[in-house]
Amino acid sequence: MNDTNPIAVQLTIDGEPIQAAPGGTVLDACRAAGIHVPTLCHDPRLEPYGACRLCVVEVEGMRGYPAACTTRVADGMVITTENEVLRGLRRTVVELLLSDHKLDCLTCDNAGACALQDVAYELGVSESPFEGERHRAAALDENPLIDRDYDKCISCGRCVRICEEVQGCSVYSSTFRGFDMLPDTPFSASLLDAGCEFCGQCVSTCPVGALSNRGQRFTGRVWELQSTETTCGYCGVGCTVTFAHKDGVITGASAPLDRGVNRGNLCAKGRYGHGFVAHPDRLTTPLLRRDGKLEPASWDEAIAAVAEGIRGVVEEKGPDAIVGLASAKCTNEENYAFQKMIRAGVGTNNVDHCARL
């Protein structure tokens, strides 16, 4: 099949005829058709990897059980995503993972959003029949933002890959081999010393609680949080960002994978720069200068004082003695109203903002 052929590929998935985009993977085709296939190492931001083997499927005429995430669709493929054999294989994968995973679900901040919990639940795996050595390797790292708990790591490689493939930073790599394999920094340096940009992309892709946001610790269970989607207020890229919040306080930020200019990605400011909102330094009441000092005032007093101050100057020196500086941080609606007030309400075109700075 020609990968660039724009004509859809005909597949049969679980007995249903399905059309899929050429060049995509079996997993893409399943997800597009709304067919659930469990995964742990997959993230649409990353190149196919095939590490976790949870997405194994059967394809007629192919040997063994190919991973749906690394198998390209071909015309006429007949695919089975669910039967007892596949369930058994997936159960074994989950049992092996649980045999070396710190079951800290009572206090893990990722509980409720954990992909390992979800597949264990889906497959009915409540404990692992396997026993043996377990990792005890929590990374000591005194950075202020990102917590690494390797006892929960399932070696999916998502943190390593997002740092390399998306961020181009390669702070992590897969160190050691076999059982000892861990995603770590060179010589186990702290993230600060390893050149980390603190974008938190690794945290955003970690399917379990191995990587988490320190600032979010114990701020709310996943199911208690509300989320609101908006546009980031830092630079001009305009990333779509979803804030999690509880009781009127923002607890964290993430980005939806399927929309916005950023498609799931955020930078350090977008992901971690929201603490200012609830900072005690916030101004909470209007202030008026009285006898040289700024003192709290009511809104009525403050608005009257502004109007009086502006009117006084207009009467004495005319409207062109007034200047309004609007804000590139404020909304279009606010900026529109601001310049309209200065032009129509005060009567001058002295209105500008910091576009040049």
Added chain:
Amino acid sequence: MAGLAASFGSGAMTNSIGDLGMADVILVVGSNTTEAHPIIGIELKRAARLGKRIIVVDPRRIRLVDHADQWLQIEAGTNVALLNAMMRVILDEGLADESFIEKRTEGFDGLRTVLAEYAPEIVSEIIGVSAQEIRAAARAYASADAAAIVYCMGVTQHESGTAQVRSLANLAMLTGNMGRPGTGVNPLRGQNNVQGACDMACLPGNLPGYARVDDDADRARFEKAWGTKLSSKCGLTLTEAMDAAADGEVRAMYIMGENPVLSDPDQAHVIEALEKLDFLVVQDLFMTETAALADVVLPGAAFVEKDGTFTNTERRVQRVRAVVPSPGDARSDLRIITEISSVLGYPMSYADPSQVMAEIAEVTPSYGGITYERLDTGGLQWPCLTETHSGTPILHAESFTRGRGVFAPVEYVPPSDTVDGEYPFVLTTGRELWNFHTNTLTERSAGLADLNPVAHVEVNPIDAERLGVCDDDWIEVSSRQGAVSVQVRVSDRPKRGLLFMPFHFRAAPANRLTSTRRDPIAKIPGLKYNSVSVRPCEAPTTDG
């Protein structure tokens, strides 16, 4: 913006963030993309990973250089010389797009005449990059099927900023790299809603949608819509306003959500100007350096506390939604403005921000088709003329906004603030990854604030050795405007003779050193080029 508007008829980013990946070559000039626009930085790094060629033009070794095919470490302030030499190579080697020039542009002969003086060998002496490298960059850009230009304040914040932008526009038109995916001239806007604030006419010479205050027909249209007479006299720009305040011509200012004491050039001058006012109103989230000088301080709402829209750098209007309530008595800026306007005798009553957008759409043709309902399913890129128009990802596709694109015969003019024996270093200013603008927000965000808490000046290792300073030593940086004590970060990022300082920190305000010398057209100050002197000093006993 003024430069692009003169060349093309519109001052905005011509293409979209998403189509940078379709370029074969991306020329990045004066943009520290991975730090100032990290998510566009991701797009550039992805392009590099896919084998696309990135050419970085910057006097500093910014992080993007690690992903670039070529890095031209020019002397600060010499962009125009480089671009003219590249165009000269393109012409000499027959790489120009003759048919594009003929069908889509005008004024080419004037440019051709100017370029005669810019042989790569001669320019090489000015910019400090070899003729061979100039030729390689020119060939790569001109022979690509699609080549995009990305630029930022490293181009605009020069006294010759407008000339530099026009030069970039010349290069794109010369090679027909306009109006198609993966091409164009793409300024990256620094703040979340600079584009929108410009579109909404928070500019002294414009009315919403870039109508002109001095155009009778434009003004008449808004006088009718707003039901009042409007002034036909162009207003003052921010930097002019500061001068006028210092001279006593301007007597009152209303500053909403800005901190000019830290963000504007020549801090001493700004403070003098603001202190001289009869009346200063500041509306902000925090007691900023500027708010501390005010007669009235009004507590506004953060972007996560209100509904509205922002327009991003690619002209995409997107929804902003209230996430949490404002603390205490803080109020949305819209509510504050409408109430003040009403008390001033010009009543404004909008039930909610969507009604303001409805009015914006009515009076601003490029926003004509934008409604909150449509934005709920994703952003729309202006021009979006009607409710059935799907927006415009690429400008100037069939013809330029002004009809024909116009070449500008731009000569290289060295910065007037030249280095001399007294001020032998060039200081350039900019942003760092973990801080934003005047740090008001980032220094109050726990965790993030700890990553880069104090200012450093980047000093080239050779200069550091000559000065006898190493990491974290203190030096005093002085210019004709003032002096700042700051700690050293020895770094191979700046070229020899160049210092870099972020403008985020009040304890070491870079803008105490910068001057208000500005571009005559765009009125943008030349913040990227300041001659300074340095000397080792003791750690100051108190901050600032």
